[in-house]
Amino acid sequence: MLGSSFALYYYLSNGSNTSREITWQEFRNAFLDKGLVDKLVVVNQSTVRVQLHSNATGTMYPSAGGGEYHFTIGSVEAFERKLDDAQKELGIPSHERIPVSYKEEVSYVGSLVSMFAPTVLFVGFLWWMSRRAGGAGGGGGGGIFSIGKSRAKMFNKDTDVKVKFKDVAGMDEAKEEIMEFVKFLKEPAQYEKLGAKIPRGAILSGPPGTGKTLLAKATAGEASVPFLSVSGSEFVEMFVGVGSSRVRDLFSSAKKNAPCIIFVDEIDAIGKARGKGGNFGGNDERESTLNQLLVEMDGFGTQEHVVVLAGTNRPDVLDPALMRPGRFDRHIAIDRPDVSGRKGIFMVHLGPLKLSTELPPMDVLAQKLAVLTPGFSGADIANVCNEAALHAARKAHEAVFEADFESAIERVIAGLERKSRVLSPEEKKTVAYHEAGHAVCGWFLEHADPLLKVSIIPRGVGALGYAQYLPPDRYLLSTPQMTDRICMTLGGRVSEEVFFGTENITTGAQDDLQKITRMAFEACANYGMNDVIGPVSYGGREGTKEGWTKPFSEKTGEMLDYEVRKMITTAYDRTRTLLIKHRADVEKVAKLLLEKEVITREDMISLLGKRPFKGKSDDMDKWLDENPSLGERSAPPPLEEIPGPVPADDTPTPAPVATATRIEDFNRL
Known part of the structure; x- marks a missing residue:
């Protein structure tokens, strides 16, 4: 359509003009120097038409049909100057020089195009966008207005969900809870005849990667009903009203395909508590989307047989109105598997x-x-x-x-072994004694986790060595267990001090100090494990992040600082006493590390004997004792990375992501 319009314009504006365009040099050589020019007409201050004498027809330079020629000029002043100079060179008297006239011409076709071209282009763009949006939407109808249509992906009997509950492992309790939705969608009459109402929806919450989306797919696969999947971020657009329009369309499609399941992944993108952060910009649009979602979920009839499942990593930020019974009745927590x-x-x-x-x-x-x-x-x-x-x-x-x-x-x-990172002998010795300190502390502390492997081979981004432990699936931490963990983490720093002196302590303990500071602060401010602070909880580190102000006074803050420091320094002194007592053992382990670079649990037993805690019943210790060959193989990396000294450029050693995650398990107890 647009192409034909421009072709017509080109034909009308250029096709009827038989004048041949020439250059200034051609004009002067062929016409001006030979005296064939009768008159020059400057049109619209950009084009000069050449009118020849009537007797010059037979001597025309190249033929142009009707004998009309023109050339383009940059400016009228420059053209007049060049024409005067040329006529002076030819010796033409001033009274015989070629007359020049000026005129303005308006092209009706050009005027029409200049007036309507923007409109035509805009209409054409809208038409193209309508076709494109209609095709992308899969249904066509609605054109450009389909921007308000839901982008949920439909899985039905034609595109069957292949995931079943047998493909989902490690979450038996969650499967039992959600199985009720499957039974209802398969046999709703069994519940309705007793007057029961199926829960409208369920929130699947848990850490990333625990299988929330997979469980929702398995629910749809087991129920053999249509499954609408959409992400919470797909409701958020820069256009006002688009989010709420898509919510309406989503639930309209669900009602047409009932019984069915709607799964909204990352619902916290639109379901955050209202009234926080001020009402600026897109926040109003997000809240209107949430309001529409609340209305749609509460507008279901009991006979519509539509179940809404939602996944999120942060259930604590969701709006209370979204979590109330009648909307998301069930809150299914999916934790890391045991x-x-x-x-x-x-x-x-x-x-x-x-x-x-x-x-x-x-x-x-x-x-x-x-x-x-x-x-x-x-x-x-x-x-x-x-x-x-x-x-x-x-x-x-x-x-x-x-x-x-x-x-x-x-x-x-x-991460991979950093074979290209070659440590100097001094650094290697420091890392060996650092790791030996961790290993010996863990070996002689009753509540320490079972040691599996110690290595001084650089790995990942900044870890120059690590000690690997196999902690059991523990759900509670007692004060002695926490104290032993802090002492074991401090073992590397204390070992450097004992063997190299205070003035030669390196930056390798940076990550260790961050961990124990976090643990000590949680113990004092969140878990009520300090006699001076008392049995109170200020929310720990999370409590200071939620609001702009701390949930305690300045005096309490000073008391917390003092008690956290006291807890750490007491553990530090205890660790120093332990390593001084077992100084010879640390030297044995460090020398073996320098020799072999990797030592296993079996090596530790041969050096130091078995751990002196026979009454301790630890599932992991038992498993290791029943599988002694495990320690002789190349073992996997630690759950608690112990980074060595930072590189020479003094860049702080970053803690591996997996390490931080494992330590943060402690914060959820």
């Missing part, structure tokens, strides 16, 4: 892999990998299995071996 849950998840992800015949049976392998990966989420486990297959392919293996899984766990948590 050992049995991790075993089930490994069984699911090990199935598609081509495993080596040298490996133990799949259930035994899954149990071993589950023990080696405490704190891992379902996504972490899936990544471990995938990385193991990639590592096997990279090494040109015919199948996946146990070493591939161990390398995969190392890569997922701590």
Whole structure:
């Protein structure tokens, strides 16, 4: 349409003009020097028409049909000056010089185009956008106005959801809770005849990677009903009213396809509590979207058989009106799996892999990998299995071996070995004594986690060494357990002080100090584990983040600072006393580390004997004792990275992401 319009304009404006365009040089050589010019007409101050004498027809320079010529000028002043100079050179008297006239001409076609071209272009753009939006929407109808249509993806019997509950492991309690939705959608009459009303919706909350979206898909797959999936961010647009329009369209589509399931992922994008942060810009639009969602969820009839599932990592920021009964009645918490849950998840992800015949049976392998990966989420486990297959392919293996899984766990948590990073002898010795301090403290502290491996091989971004422990699935921390953990974390710093002196302490303990400071602050300000502060809770670190002001007075803040410092210095003195007592043991471990670079639990037993706590019943210790060969293999990386000294450029050593996550488990107790 636009192309034909411009073609018509070009034909009308240029096709009827038979005048031939020439240059100034052609004009002078062919016409002016030969005296064939009768008159010059300057049109619109940009074009000069050349009118020749009537007797010059037979001697025309190249023929142009009717004998009309023109050339373009930059400015009238420059043209007049060049024409005067040329006629002076030719010796033409002033009274015989070529007359020049000026005129303005208006092209009706050009005027029309200049008037209506913007409108035509705008209408054409809207038409193109309408066609494009209609095609992208999958339904066509609505054109440009389909911007207010829901972008939810529909999964129905034609595009069946293949995920079933058997594909979801490690969340048995959550599956039991959500199974009621499946039973209702399959057999609603069984509930309705008793007068029961199905819950309108459920919030699936938990850390990232724990399987919230997967569980929602499995619910749709088991129920064999249409499944509408949409992200919370897709409701947020810069156009006013688009979010609420999409919410209306989403629920309208759900009612047409009832019984069905709506899954809104990351609902906190539109469901945050109202009235926070002021009403500026897009905040009003977000709140109107939330209001529309509240209305739609409360507007269901009991016969519509539509269930709304929502996933979020932050249920604490959601609006109370969204969480009340009648909207999201059920709050299903999905936490990281325990050992049995991790075993089930490994069984699911090990199935598609081509495993080596040298490996133990799949259930035994899954149990071993589950023990080696405490704190891992379902996504972490899936990544471990995938990385193991990639590592096997990279090494040109015919199948996946146990070493591939161990390398995969190392890569997922701590990154690759930094073989290019060569430490100087002084730095290597410092790192060895630092790690030996951690290992010896953990070995002789009753409540420390079982040690599996100590290494001084640089890994990841800034870790120059690490000690690996296998903490059990613990849900409560007592004061002695927390104190032992702080002392074990301080072991590296204290070991440097004992063996190299206070003046030679390095920056390698930066991450250790951050961890113990956080733990001590939580103990005093959140868990009520300090006699001076008393049994009060100020929300810990999270309490100071939510508001602009601290939830305690300046005097209490000073008291907290003092008690946190006192708790850490007391643990520091206890750790120094312990390492001085076992100074010879630290030297043994450090020398063996300098020799082998990696030592295992079996090496520690041969050096120091078994841990002197026979009455201690630890599931991980028992498992390690029943599987002594584990310590002889290359073990996976630690759950508590112990970074060594920072590089020479004094860049602070960053804590690995996985490390921070494992430590933060403690904050949720």
